[in-house]
Amino acid sequence: MRALADDGAGVLLLTHDLQLVRETADRVIVLEHGRAVDNGPTVDVLGTGGPVPGDRPTTTGLPAVRHRATRELLAAERRPSTSEEAGPTAAGPAPEGREGVAATGIIVRRRSGDPLAGPVSMAFPPGTMIALLGPSGSGKTTFARALAGLTTPSRGEVRLDGRPLPRRIDRRTPTQRRAIQYVHQNSAGSFEEHRPVLGQLADTARLLRALPAEEATTEAIKAADALGLDQALLHRTPDRLSGGQLQRCALIRALTARPSLLVCDEVTSALDTVSRQRVLDALPRLLAPARTALLFISHDLPAVRALTEEAALFDGGRCVRRGPVDEVLPVAWSGAPGSGGDGVGLDTSALSEREGYGHQVSGPPAGRGRDDHIAGER
Numbered sequence: 001m002r003a004l005a006d007d008g009a010g011v012l013l014l015t016h017d018l019q020l021v022r023e024t025a026d027r028v029i030v031l032e033h034g035r036a037v038d039n040g041p042t043v044d045v046l047g048t049g050g051p052v053p054g055d056r057p058t059t060t061g062l063p064a065v066r067h068r069a070t071r072e073l074l075a076a077e078r079r080p081s082t083s084e085e086a087g088p089t090a091a092g093p094a095p096e097g098r099e100g101v102a103a104t105g106i107i108v109r110r111r112s113g114d115p116l117a118g119p120v121s122m123a124f125p126p127g128t129m130i131a132l133l134g135p136s137g138s139g140k141t142t143f144a145r146a147l148a149g150l151t152t153p154s155r156g157e158v159r160l161d162g163r164p165l166p167r168r169i170d171r172r173t174p175t176q177r178r179a180i181q182y183v184h185q186n187s188a189g190s191f192e193e194h195r196p197v198l199g200q201l202a203d204t205a206r207l208l209r210a211l212p213a214e215e216a217t218t219e220a221i222k223a224a225d226a227l228g229l230d231q232a233l234l235h236r237t238p239d240r241l242s243g244g245q246l247q248r249c250a251l252i253r254a255l256t257a258r259p260s261l262l263v264c265d266e267v268t269s270a271l272d273t274v275s276r277q278r279v280l281d282a283l284p285r286l287l288a289p290a291r292t293a294l295l296f297i298s299h300d301l302p303a304v305r306a307l308t309e310e311a312a313l314f315d316g317g318r319c320v321r322r323g324p325v326d327e328v329l330p331v332a333w334s335g336a337p338g339s340g341g342d343g344v345g346l347d348t349s350a351l352s353e354r355e356g357y358g359h360q361v362s363g364p365p366a367g368r369g370r371d372d373h374i375a376g377e378r
Contacts, residue, residue, distance in 0.1 A: 102159045103156065115317055117314075129294040183267050244275055250267075260290075301329065304325060
């Protein structure tokens, strides 16, 4: 982007990544409810990333008086989540008769027969929170979609409490579809465009858990409140919600299914720092009632540290390392360009310290997704 600007092009950057703004933008405008509430040189509005007092000298020599919305963004960028301050909570013993979800020898191939991912074996006992890390194209999303039945594996088995699940989601029973919920990075296509969102969120608990409509609606509203979504927004159709608001709606829909395993694929990517912090704080509490296990696919390392106690590192379609988060992350970094290490060589521009199906699975509906035998982007 700097090269474009140097060549005379103007660049308008829309992002929630405050550090990226600091590194690339000359000026910044902060919007709230459609209005510009802060506007000025980047260093004056966002500072340099260190502690942010209320007022301080600026490039003009005048004191900076930041708008409340700007101060909240900056405070959320620096504040650890509630779960990070306390540290990840150990899962404890699994409820009697529940083993959770486990995958054994999962292999996904292209139509040509070339491997996309695998073999991968991994277990997700009740209450565990596991991060899935790796560079783009390493097979993270491919493996996760195979767990949910959204991508059909060529070999291997996914089990729920010791019993094998059909490989394809359309061959799973409602109970089996409820067990593994998938929230995609881009969830807009998974909502019916002409129906208010609230009814679609309530449908999950109503259809998959047989809750009365009123109770299902109340549960969806409570989850929305926990994630910082005003109830009035839920009465809108999807086209009247932002990408970040829809991302949180998809998360609510998956959570109200009370699954055994929740797969979150870059669910903080479309969120501003305040909304992101709200999600990180609320997610452990929302997972607790059903002791739902979490598979958290992300390049957001602060979020990974805040939520998870284990991490699995993917490269070339395989899991090359798994263990405690603090042991796996240094291995990921050791292969970064210029590090001189022998790790997997993650794309550190993405994996950095910056902040930044209907009623079965929160993903693209049938007919809009990729070919069942062709994996996702990661």
